[in-house]
Amino acid sequence: MPSTPQDSVFDSDSQDRLDRIIATHAGREGPLLPILHDVQAEWGMIPEEAQPIIAKALGLTRAEVYGVVSFYHDFRDHPAGPHVLRLCRAEACISMGGDELADQICRALGIGWHETTPDGRLTLEPVFCLGLCACAPSAELDGKLIGRADAARISRMVAEVRA
Amino acid sequence: MRIFVPIDAAARALGADEVASALEAALQDQGVGARIIRNGTRGMIWLEPLVEVERDGIRHGFGPVTPEDVPALVAALAAGGLDHPRALGPVEDLPWMRGQTRLTFARVGVTDPVSMADYQAHGGLAGLRAAIAAGPEGIIGQVMESGLRGRGGAGFPTAIKWKTVAGADGPQKYIICNADEGDSGSFADRMLMEGDPLCLIEGMAIAAIATGATQGYVYIRSEYPDAIRAMTEAIGAARRHGMLGEAMLGSRFGYDMEVRVGAGAYVCGEETSLLNSLEGKRGVVRAKPPLPALQGFLGRPTVVNNVLSLAAVPWIMEHGGAAYGALGIGRSKGTIPIQIAGNVRHGGLYEAAFGMSLGQIVMEIGGGTASGRPVKAVQVGGPLGAYIPPAHFDVPFGYEELAGKDGLLGHAGITVFDDTADALKLARFAMEFCAVESCGKCTPCRIGSIRAVETLDRIAAGDGDAIPILTDLCNTMKWGSLCALGGFAPFPVMSLLTHFPDEFTGPANARKEAAE
Ligand SMILES: Cc1cc2nc3c(=O)[nH]c(=O)nc-3n(C[C@H](O)[C@H](O)[C@H](O)COP(=O)(O)O)c2cc1C
Ligand code: SF4
Ligand code: FES
Numbered sequence: 001m002p003s004t005p006q007d008s009v010f011d012s013d014s015q016d017r018l019d020r021i022i023a024t025h026a027g028r029e030g031p032l033l034p035i036l037h038d039v040q041a042e043w044g045m046i047p048e049e050a051q052p053i054i055a056k057a058l059g060l061t062r063a064e065v066y067g068v069v070s071f072y073h074d075f076r077d078h079p080a081g082p083h084v085l086r087l088c089r090a091e092a093c094i095s096m097g098g099d100e101l102a103d104q105i106c107r108a109l110g111i112g113w114h115e116t117t118p119d120g121r122l123t124l125e126p127v128f129c130l131g132l133c134a135c136a137p138s139a140e141l142d143g144k145l146i147g148r149a150d151a152a153r154i155s156r157m158v159a160e161v162r163a
Numbered sequence: 164m165r166i167f168v169p170i171d172a173a174a175r176a177l178g179a180d181e182v183a184s185a186l187e188a189a190l191q192d193q194g195v196g197a198r199i200i201r202n203g204t205r206g207m208i209w210l211e212p213l214v215e216v217e218r219d220g221i222r223h224g225f226g227p228v229t230p231e232d233v234p235a236l237v238a239a240l241a242a243g244g245l246d247h248p249r250a251l252g253p254v255e256d257l258p259w260m261r262g263q264t265r266l267t268f269a270r271v272g273v274t275d276p277v278s279m280a281d282y283q284a285h286g287g288l289a290g291l292r293a294a295i296a297a298g299p300e301g302i303i304g305q306v307m308e309s310g311l312r313g314r315g316g317a318g319f320p321t322a323i324k325w326k327t328v329a330g331a332d333g334p335q336k337y338i339i340c341n342a343d344e345g346d347s348g349s350f351a352d353r354m355l356m357e358g359d360p361l362c363l364i365e366g367m368a369i370a371a372i373a374t375g376a377t378q379g380y381v382y383i384r385s386e387y388p389d390a391i392r393a394m395t396e397a398i399g400a401a402r403r404h405g406m407l408g409e410a411m412l413g414s415r416f417g418y419d420m421e422v423r424v425g426a427g428a429y430v431c432g433e434e435t436s437l438l439n440s441l442e443g444k445r446g447v448v449r450a451k452p453p454l455p456a457l458q459g460f461l462g463r464p465t466v467v468n469n470v471l472s473l474a475a476v477p478w479i480m481e482h483g484g485a486a487y488g489a490l491g492i493g494r495s496k497g498t499i500p501i502q503i504a505g506n507v508r509h510g511g512l513y514e515a516a517f518g519m520s521l522g523q524i525v526m527e528i529g530g531g532t533a534s535g536r537p538v539k540a541v542q543v544g545g546p547l548g549a550y551i552p553p554a555h556f557d558v559p560f561g562y563e564e565l566a567g568k569d570g571l572l573g574h575a576g577i578t579v580f581d582d583t584a585d586a587l588k589l590a591r592f593a594m595e596f597c598a599v600e601s602c603g604k605c606t607p608c609r610i611g612s613i614r615a616v617e618t619l620d621r622i623a624a625g626d627g628d629a630i631p632i633l634t635d636l637c638n639t640m641k642w643g644s645l646c647a648l649g650g651f652a653p654f655p656v657m658s659l660l661t662h663f664p665d666e667f668t669g670p671a672n673a674r675k676e677a678a679e
Binding site: 029030031032033034036037058064067068071072073074075090091092093094095096099127128129130131132133134135136138143145146147148 | 172173175176177208209211344345346347348349350353378385386387388423424425426427428429440441442443444445446447460461502503504505506507510511512533542546576578579580581584588589592596600
């Protein structure tokens with residue numbers, strides 16, 4: 001298989017790691033999503049090379065596995081930056097100025113949704129509700145939740161993690 | 164002395180972890196002996212982080228607390244006092260707490276969420292014991308009498324679903340808890356799973372006895388890592404205690420369960436899409452029949468219930484279906500955990516019997532907008548629910564009552580908007596959301612929503628002739644969609660068009676000026 005730079009995360013000892021992940025879940029009812037979550041946790045994406053191996057192990061076709069990977073917003077076909085900022089775009093956050101906040105952040109970072117800063121350090125993702133709707137607008141930086149978010153605070157936190 | 168600092172995600176988003184660390188340091192510095200317990204949230208999110216100090220069995224509140232407030236608070240405690248600028252008095256005496264009928268959320272905010280000992284000290288397991296004594300038919304009888312209806316949106320009677328599964332044959336039956344909670348404005352499932360996960364486990368165990376199911380799954384959205392952690396820990400604690408397993412509490416009933424994590428698809432909250440997702444497939448909606456009750460997970464008889472439906476059951480089994488059914492109005496029986504969100508002064512969770520007026524909830528409990536400006540409208544029931552303006556605030560909070568206003572109770576989330584909200588933008592958002600989240604199975608939803616976004620853009624550019632096209636598209640989606648994603652997305656749009664027609668007509672720049 002021709003190797004593209006994106007796929008290179010899957011190297012020679014990756015096969016072993018993947019086999020171990022598959023073995024952990026093989027006996028479960030409906031093992032595919034748990035496997036894909038673990039694969040993404042391991043490689044930061046679902047490497048293309050992993051898909052036929054998973055398919056074979058579960059008795060599925062490659063198309064079936066690809067179909068599942070592409071259906072869900074969580075599964076990535078290329079890695080995110082080492083830092084991920086997620087901004088909530090849903091209604092409760094809109095009611096508290098979420099749209100304006102998103103505009104400010106996009107301008108400050110110079111990127112749009114699903115994009116990574118030119119230095120490759122930070123990826124911006126939308127999210128539709130974090131369940132923090134009573135302290136909107138909300139955001140999440142590298143898993144840390146932020147309630148009543150404002151642009152100054154987010155920029156400060158982003159600067160800290162990028163430093 | 165015990166000091167409580169919530170571990171709920173909303174409290175953490177407002178700095179509860181930093182407050183807990185500051186407390187630990189200050190207690191050590193000042194040589195004060197106290198144990199810090201991380202509890203769930205009481206639901207008064209505007210007071211978070213809400214620290215509680217227990218004295219003579221009474222819990223005194225302080226909030227919202229910042230790390231900077233902590234040294235003075237600890238100094239006051241060390242001196243034997245409770246004086247502090249953030250002091251709120253006994254938490255149970257606050258109007259927000261006194262006004263509620265907290266049945267499902269009785270323990271949330273009170274206990275250590277994953278402590279089996281705390282759980283039992285506060286009434287936990289009484290429902291499961293009663294259920295074991297009552298047996299399958301006895302349980303279904305009590306749930307029937309309670310009038311409990313599904314809290315996930317459709318309002319289907321829970322007992323009837325359970326009876327169908329109980330009567331179905333299969334090598335294995337399942338209890339599946341729908342914890343996908345994708346609706347904006349909703350967070351009750353999250354709060355319960357983080358604050359009292361054992362209650363949900365108990366409810367699922369009772370459902371298992373009622374139906375003959377032996378395996379369960381909680382399908383939690385990936386956006387809720389804290390809930391995933393709390394549920395996983397609680398399941399472990401329940402197993403060690405013998406609450407789950409081959410002989411639950413030493414009875415003849417066996418049942419076990421595990422957590423499964425979604426992957427960021429709103430439509431997977433729809434029960435058949437959820438089943439496909441659990442099976443490891445694309446989350447495409449299945450046609451009904453067959454009913455999931457008869458052919459659900461892996462084609463076997465399956466109960467799919469929302470978190471709140473299942474978590475209401477331990478109380479019902481402990482106190483009897485009649486006591487639950489005595490609360491509420493019309494066909495909306497019992498209590499409903501109302502979530503008040505968005506541009507609101509007092510946002511949070513408020514559990515009360517069905518029947519308060521929407522106006523009472525928004526203006527009295529919620530205290531109006533956070534901005535202090537007039538309320539323009541509230542969206543009830545998540546992204547598929549209608550926007551309701553203050554002129555209709557007399558509507559009682561109940562399934563049929565809201566449906567009578569073309570509204571939706573849904574998961575009982577209410578999102579408040581002030582008068583700066585842009586009706587046209589909100590309408591566009593509703594359709595954009597539908598387009599992004601559509602499972603793709605039916606054309607009116609998949610394509611119709613994209614056309615609707617384009618049509619709304621034409622309207623925004625000043626093309627009034629596009630309004631009838633939008634109305635037509637909405638009708639096609641309403642009648643031609645397989646599930647409520649495509650079928651209900653027109654409701655928020657049409658409600659905005661009905662209540663704020665001026666914002667959809669007239670030149671685009673006049674509209675812009677009005678908004679400024
Ligand atoms: C697009 C869509 C999303 C839904 N999302 C949820 C959800 O997040 N949680 C939920 O409990 N029910 C959701 N439902 C309703 C479920 O299909 C189902 O009615 C419910 O889980 C049944 O449980 P209940 O009877 O306890 O309410 C959704 C329905 C649709 C059409
Ligand atoms: S209405 Fe939309 S989400 Fe529902 S089944 Fe049809 S395409 Fe899928
Ligand atoms: S709408 Fe943003 S957190 Fe719920």
